[in-house]
Amino acid sequence: MQPMVINKQRRSILKAGIGSMALSPWLTACSSISGVDNRPALISCSRTSNGNFGAVVANKEGSPIHSIPLPERGHGVAITPNGELAVAFARRPGNYMQLFNIKTGVSYPITPSRPNRYFYGHGVFSSDGLTLYATEGEKETSQGIIGVYQLQGSQLIKVNEFSGFGIGPHEVIRVDEVTLAIGVGGVHTQGRVPMNIDSMNPALVYLSTETGKVLERVGLPDHKLSIRHLSSTDDGRVLCGQQYRGEPEEGMPLVAIHQRGRPLVQLNAEPEEWLRFNHYVASIAVLGEHVVATSPRGNCYGVWNLATNQLIEIAALSDASGVVISTSNNGTPQWYISSGTGKIVSRTEKGYVEGHQTNVMWDNHWNHMPNA
Amino acid sequence: MKTTYLLLSSTVLLTACQSTNDANQIPDSTNMIDHVYYIEQQSALRLVESSQRLAESFEGYCTNQTAKETVVIQWQQTMQSWMALQGQERGPEAALSLNWNIQFWPDKKNTTGRKMSQLLKKDQTWDSELIQQQSVTTQGLGAVEWLLFDPSSTLPKVDSCQLGQAITENLALNTSKIAQAWQVNPWSQLDETMWLNEYIALLANQLDYSMKKLSRPLAKVGQPRPYFSESWRSETSLTWLKYNVVAMRDLYLANGVGLNRYLQEQGHSDLAERIEDHFNSTLETWPQSSSLFAELQTKSGYQNTLALYNKLEYLKYLIHEEVAIELDIAIGFNATDGD
Numbered sequence: 001m002q003p004m005v006i007n008k009q010r011r012s013i014l015k016a017g018i019g020s021m022a023l024s025p026w027l028t029a030c031s032s033i034s035g036v037d038n039r040p041a042l043i044s045c046s047r048t049s050n051g052n053f054g055a056v057v058a059n060k061e062g063s064p065i066h067s068i069p070l071p072e073r074g075h076g077v078a079i080t081p082n083g084e085l086a087v088a089f090a091r092r093p094g095n096y097m098q099l100f101n102i103k104t105g106v107s108y109p110i111t112p113s114r115p116n117r118y119f120y121g122h123g124v125f126s127s128d129g130l131t132l133y134a135t136e137g138e139k140e141t142s143q144g145i146i147g148v149y150q151l152q153g154s155q156l157i158k159v160n161e162f163s164g165f166g167i168g169p170h171e172v173i174r175v176d177e178v179t180l181a182i183g184v185g186g187v188h189t190q191g192r193v194p195m196n197i198d199s200m201n202p203a204l205v206y207l208s209t210e211t212g213k214v215l216e217r218v219g220l221p222d223h224k225l226s227i228r229h230l231s232s233t234d235d236g237r238v239l240c241g242q243q244y245r246g247e248p249e250e251g252m253p254l255v256a257i258h259q260r261g262r263p264l265v266q267l268n269a270e271p272e273e274w275l276r277f278n279h280y281v282a283s284i285a286v287l288g289e290h291v292v293a294t295s296p297r298g299n300c301y302g303v304w305n306l307a308t309n310q311l312i313e314i315a316a317l318s319d320a321s322g323v324v325i326s327t328s329n330n331g332t333p334q335w336y337i338s339s340g341t342g343k344i345v346s347r348t349e350k351g352y353v354e355g356h357q358t359n360v361m362w363d364n365h366w367n368h369m370p371n372a
Numbered sequence: 373m374k375t376t377y378l379l380l381s382s383t384v385l386l387t388a389c390q391s392t393n394d395a396n397q398i399p400d401s402t403n404m405i406d407h408v409y410y411i412e413q414q415s416a417l418r419l420v421e422s423s424q425r426l427a428e429s430f431e432g433y434c435t436n437q438t439a440k441e442t443v444v445i446q447w448q449q450t451m452q453s454w455m456a457l458q459g460q461e462r463g464p465e466a467a468l469s470l471n472w473n474i475q476f477w478p479d480k481k482n483t484t485g486r487k488m489s490q491l492l493k494k495d496q497t498w499d500s501e502l503i504q505q506q507s508v509t510t511q512g513l514g515a516v517e518w519l520l521f522d523p524s525s526t527l528p529k530v531d532s533c534q535l536g537q538a539i540t541e542n543l544a545l546n547t548s549k550i551a552q553a554w555q556v557n558p559w560s561q562l563d564e565t566m567w568l569n570e571y572i573a574l575l576a577n578q579l580d581y582s583m584k585k586l587s588r589p590l591a592k593v594g595q596p597r598p599y600f601s602e603s604w605r606s607e608t609s610l611t612w613l614k615y616n617v618v619a620m621r622d623l624y625l626a627n628g629v630g631l632n633r634y635l636q637e638q639g640h641s642d643l644a645e646r647i648e649d650h651f652n653s654t655l656e657t658w659p660q661s662s663s664l665f666a667e668l669q670t671k672s673g674y675q676n677t678l679a680l681y682n683k684l685e686y687l688k689y690l691i692h693e694e695v696a697i698e699l700d701i702a703i704g705f706n707a708t709d710g711d
Contacts, residue, residue: 049565051700075711091711121711170711228711248588249480249600272483272509276472282706296706299461299468316468318461318573319707340705341462341573342566355465357561361569361705 037329040065040102044322044338045074045088045363055088057102060326062336062344062358066105070098075121076171077367080129080151086367087123087132087156092170093191094119097134099156102369108154117145122171122365124180125151126209132156133180133209135169142188144169146180146207162212165205167196170228173238179215180207181238185226187245197245202227204240204258218264225252229365231284231291233306236260241281241293251275255284255293257306267291267304269311276300276314282364285323285335288349292335294320296364301337303351315353317345322366338362398627404634405567407626408574409557412463415456415619416547416554422450423547426516427540434533440520447516448608450543454513455615456622457550459581461707462574466553470546476509478588478600484509488518492531498538500545511546514603515539521605569701571631575623576691576703582616583688585609586681589668593678596668607663610680614658617684621651631695640698647690654683 041060046067048054053073057066068088075091079102088098090113097119100107113119116139123134132149144167148160166184175181186202188195204227206215220227220242229241237259244252251271256264278298285292290312294301301320303312319340326336328346337345340362345355396414399406426446432438454474461468476484487510496502503511519525519536526532559567588600589609601609624647625632635644659667659676667673696703 047702047705049563051702249478270507272472272476272507282711296704297708299707314469316465316471318465318468319705321706340702340707341570342562357566359563359566361566361702364706364711 036063037061038063038065039369040083041326041369042324042336042338043077043079043086043102043367043369044360044365045070045077045091047073047340047361047363049359055086055098055100056360056362057086057105058358058360060329061356062338062360064358064360066100066102068098068100068105068107071096071110074098074363076123076365078123078125078132078134079367079369080125081127081370082129083370085129085151087134089121089123089134090119092118092120093137093139093189094121097123097156099154111149111156114158116140117147119147120144120168120170123147124172124174127174127177131209133172133174135172135182136161137168142167144182144184146172146182146212160212162207165207165214165217166201166203168200168202168226169205171230173230173232175206175232175236175238178209180209181205181230181232182207183227183230183240185228185243186223187226194245197224200224200226200245202242204230204238204256204264206260216260218258220256220264220266222246222252225254229282229284231286233286239284239286239291240264241284243281244279248279249275252279254279254281254295255291255302255304257291265309267311268309269302269304273302273311273314277302282321283323283366285325287325287333287335290349292323292337292347294323294337296321296340303347313351317343321362321364324366324368326368336366336368338366402629404571404626404629404631405557405559405562407629408571408623409559411622411626412457413551413554415453416467416551419450419453419457420544420547420551422446422453423540423544426450427537427544430516430533430536430540434528434537437528440527444520444606447513447520451513451603451608451612452615455612456619458612458616459578460574461577461704462558462570464553464556464558467550470550472508473511473546474543474550475512476514477585477602479509479514480600482599483507484514484518485522485524488515488522488535489524491535492526498535500538500542503538503542511539511542513543516543517603517605568634568699569703569705572691572695572699572701573703573707575620575631576688578616578620578623579684579688579691582613582620583681583684585613585616586664586677586684589664590674590677590681594674596674598665598668601664601668604665607665609662609664610659610667611662613664614655617651617655620687621648621655624648624651635695635698638699643690643694643698647687647695650683650687650690654680654687657683 040057042058046056053070055068073091074088079086090096095113097111120135134147136145136147146162149156168185168187171183182205184203186200203219224246225242227240231239242254251274253266255267258264277295280297281293283294289307299318302314322338335347342358347353429443429446433443591597632644
């Protein structure tokens with residue numbers, strides 16, 4: 001297979017709009033004390049001010065360090081455990097993966113999708129950083145595939161495919177050294193148009209990376225709850241965020257938690273509270289006993305206490321998108337929540353919230369650098 | 373209780389006076405952001421004023437037996453004020469977080485009615501703090517409408533009166549928080565690109581919400597669902613929708629320095645003119661009836677409503693397609709997505 005070379009190696013460029021970004025008061029305040037920390041901390045896909053798409057490597061405050069142009073809109077990002085390389089995945093149905101160096105911003109030739117395959121927007125590296133698992137699908141049927149790629153220098157070489165676990169996989173995460181969890185949405189799409197709403201069969205699937213076999217498969221009571229986005233707790237439980245494909249007036253639970261060997265447990269909220277999320281959860285991140293789930297379509301994020309399975313708060317954030325856990329300048333772990341409007345919110349587990357504005361339109365998901 | 377309202381008013385007005393621009397003065401700059409912000413700020417102030425009068429009138433009705441009609445008029449004025457902000461998803465988070473507390477809609481399963489009936493059955497002395505802990509379905513303008521218009525309401529019985537006073541008092545508190553949040557310009561740090569995205573999203577979100585107020589009750593052709601209409605109990609849906617459109621036109625023009633002028637400056641005078649003309653013609657040909665609920669009972673009423681929906685859909689086309697493309701704007705980058 002001849003890689004489709006769109007971009008030669010290139011130095012990262014700070015687009016004019018990003019480069020001229022005004023420093024926020026928050027950043028200025030931090031800078032005056034400790035100087036600007038320009039170490040890469042956050043990575044996300046984005047839209048640029050002139051309507052193009054890219055991946056942005058940013059510092060802890062969300063100030064761009066590198067901007068890597070992408071041929072089409074991106075979605076998720078996978079980072080090698082040593083924090084050296086990252087891969088931006090095309091938004092589904094996607095035709096490319098873009099490998100780049102996080103520290104230098106240098107991007108490598110793209111990895112195109114194979115004939116009769118789409119990328120579905122997410123992937124994850126193995127713990128040794130040598131293997132990449134990407135969600136993919138057959139073009140005609142949306143039959144789910146985990147593409148297995150070996151990282152060889154600056155190239156990703158497809159060496160295997162895992163299949164037979166369902167239609168329309170979206171996010172994949174690594175839950176231990178040899179196990180992947182996959183949000184299998186169950187939706188067969190042509191382009192982005194769903195074709196099988198009445199018969200869709202979503203599931204949370206665990207897959208062995210050694211054999212490619214399904215280890216466990218769990219579903220939700222309503223088959224129109226498409227399981228899409230995942231996160232995990234320190235003790236190995238997996239949380240999944242759903243997109244509801246049913247009637248617009250139904251206030252369906254959109255987040256669930258799973259412990260291996262047990263059924264999925266939906267998080268609690270009143271139907272009218274779930275309606276605030278407008279049937280869609282984009283990103284999830286767990287901090288201590290609390291979880292934040294964002295909803296760009298609902299222009300909000302929710303906070304739950306996992307110990308009591310109780311909704312604590314729904315907070316407004318226009319176009320709320322990515323959420324990750326990172327530490328503040330004083331070492332306190334907290335959620336960092338992004339927005340397609342450029343707003344960044346940090347929130348401690350105790351509910352102390354700060355926000356500031358950047359000039360980056362952040363896409364659905366954020367990744368944070370290991371140990372950032 | 374009146375003391376409380378005066379305190380709330382003075383808090384908001386005091387803060388307004390302390391800001392660099394007098395809140396009641398139209399900005400003398402020609403900056404788009406200043407004017408759009410001013411319009412939003414004024415809308416929030418009108419909302420808090422009308423909701424405080426609503427709470428006062430409810431108290432007067434229950435304690436001094438003043439006419440129920442006075443409460444109804446104040447509820448209508450509060451609804452009218454709310455239409456300027458309804459459906460917006462841009463602005464200060466502290467204000468946006470209260471949108472659902474001000475109004476819960478659509479209410480497919482009569483959740484408001486069921487939960488209001490449950491509250492009335494409880495042996496409870498209601499106050500605003502207790503109401504804050506209840507479902508949003510019983511906190512807002514829909515709950516007040518239920519008390520004023522639903523046959524199940526037992527107004528002016530003591531329990532309903534007490535509940536209504538607590539709800540309207542809490543509503544006044546929430547609207548004062550909204551007005552307070554709007555005392556600070558949320559867009560002051562944005563560059564031109566990000567501001568245009570925000571401004572157009574502000575308009576587009578409100579237009580989408582307004583269209584939903586028609587599309588949900590219109591449902592499938594020939595099979596309307598009138599109970600999905602906003603304010604079906606008082607049969608005032610189309611009145612409120614008209615105020616939405618008036619508010620969107622005001623935002624679009626923004627005292628003569630808004631999007632309309634910006635489009636002209638960018639060489640899109642024809643598009644600017646088409647949008648303004650369409651706002652005007654839509655308002656000039658507005659249906660006589662205020663009741664969407666009644667309109668949807670007849671074939672001709674259904675057709676008239678569909679025609680109105682089509683007018684809003686054309687506005688959507690102009691904003692979502694032509695404006696967004698000409699100005700290279702992504703309306704709701706992730707918010708219109710599902711991935």
